Amino acid sequence: MHSLLPLPFFHVWSYLQTQPLLGLTATLCTWELACFIDARAGHKPMTNPTFLSITFLACALLLTGTPYSAYFNGAQYVHFLLGPATVALAVPMYANRHSIKKHFGPIFISLTAGSFVAASSAMLIARALGAPHNVLVSLGPKSVTSPIAMAIAQNLGGQPPLAAVFVMITGIFGAVICTSVFKLVRVKDWRAQGLAAGTAAHGLATARMILINETAGAFGGVAIGLNGIVTSVMLPLLVQMFGF
Amino acid sequence: MVRAIMILLLCQLVGTVVQEGTGLPIPGPVMGLVLLIGLLLWRGGPSPELHDTAHGFLKYFGLLFVPAGVGVVTELQVLQANALAIAVAIPVSTILGLVVTGVLMQRLSRSEDDA
Numbered sequence: 001m002h003s004l005l006p007l008p009f010f011h012v013w014s015y016l017q018t019q020p021l022l023g024l025t026a027t028l029c030t031w032e033l034a035c036f037i038d039a040r041a042g043h044k045p046m047t048n049p050t051f052l053s054i055t056f057l058a059c060a061l062l063l064t065g066t067p068y069s070a071y072f073n074g075a076q077y078v079h080f081l082l083g084p085a086t087v088a089l090a091v092p093m094y095a096n097r098h099s100i101k102k103h104f105g106p107i108f109i110s111l112t113a114g115s116f117v118a119a120s121s122a123m124l125i126a127r128a129l130g131a132p133h134n135v136l137v138s139l140g141p142k143s144v145t146s147p148i149a150m151a152i153a154q155n156l157g158g159q160p161p162l163a164a165v166f167v168m169i170t171g172i173f174g175a176v177i178c179t180s181v182f183k184l185v186r187v188k189d190w191r192a193q194g195l196a197a198g199t200a201a202h203g204l205a206t207a208r209m210i211l212i213n214e215t216a217g218a219f220g221g222v223a224i225g226l227n228g229i230v231t232s233v234m235l236p237l238l239v240q241m242f243g244f
Numbered sequence: 245m246v247r248a249i250m251i252l253l254l255c256q257l258v259g260t261v262v263q264e265g266t267g268l269p270i271p272g273p274v275m276g277l278v279l280l281i282g283l284l285l286w287r288g289g290p291s292p293e294l295h296d297t298a299h300g301f302l303k304y305f306g307l308l309f310v311p312a313g314v315g316v317v318t319e320l321q322v323l324q325a326n327a328l329a330i331a332v333a334i335p336v337s338t339i340l341g342l343v344v345t346g347v348l349m350q351r352l353s354r355s356e357d358d359a
Contacts, residue, residue: 050306050310061317062317068314079311081301084249084252084273086256086273086274089302090284091295091299094281094289110344114341115345117344122337126332139330139334142337147273148271151273151274160312162323164316177335182346192353195346200342200345201341203306
């Protein structure tokens with residue numbers, strides 16, 4: 001790529017690679033483009049803007065031979081906001097405090113059980129198929145919303161980017177499959193559908209539920225926040241228990 | 245806006261200090277989240293400013309994890325080497341999670357409604 005560029009362009013290109021401006025601008029431009037495509041396609045799980053943006057930017061880095069560190073030099077300013085955004089989840093959880101309080105027992109039991117089954121089955125299957133430790137602990141938090149999943153994976157010795165990719169795959173798969181699964185096992189209750197979608201496949205499946213029913217959407221939102229907390233506490237214990 | 249961001253960052257900071265200080269495996273931002281829920285319950289809800297700022301952040305949640313996701317370019321070999329394990333583990337475990345949570349919640353909340 002470099003050798004193909006005329007000299008002045010080469011200078012500009014190599015200068016930009018040392019600056020945050022290009023990485024940051026590329027991230028925002030790609031995001032806007034992805035949102036436009038997603039809106040045009042009618043918000044399908046496969047056109048999820050996060051998934052599209054990651055795919056576009058990853059391809060751009062590979063095609064131009066740009067190292068990830070040069071890109072992250074700019075993108076880190078967006079990345080940093082994950083922390084305060086995770087804390088901000090407290091606000092919608094507070095808004096849903098009445099339905100959480102009213103159904104606390106059922107919510108807590110079903111969510112913890114589903115979260116346990118999803119995380120342990122993922123790690124046990126992957127171990128049986130020969131995946132190493134760093135892949136297993138990156139798979140464990142895949143049902144949790146990305147920033148929390150990445151932080152959990154990092155704490156347990158996994159790779160945050162791997163965790164982010166597993167979270168995306170889980171979310172897209174969950175969003176595509178959830179309504180058929182509910183039909184198959186005859187789960188008709190909106191609260192149960194929303195809670196299950198949010199617990200097993202976080203925001204992506206919840207977004208799907210919001211389109212179908214408001215109650216389901218609210219319970220999905222509750223599940224995203226609660227499962228983040230539950231998985232943070234449970235996963236280190238699970239890893240110890242099964243010796244991953 | 246500045247005050248709301250300050251509150252969010254302070255919660256994250258306290259959470260991170262507690263995590264680093266105690267060595268607990270719970271991520272600092274998650275502890276910050278729990279701390280903020282506690283604060284909201286104590287104060288009787290968010291100020292309009294905090295409410296709007298929080299929703300502003302959450303509206304762009306999807307954008308915020310793009311930079312980390314792009315890090316997949318550094319993990320392509322790992323993905324390739326474990327493609328089968330990933331391709332089986334994720335769909336099976338996601339379906340199991342949906343079924344267990346959905347069926348349990350439907351049973352439990354129904355018996356609670358009847359009670």
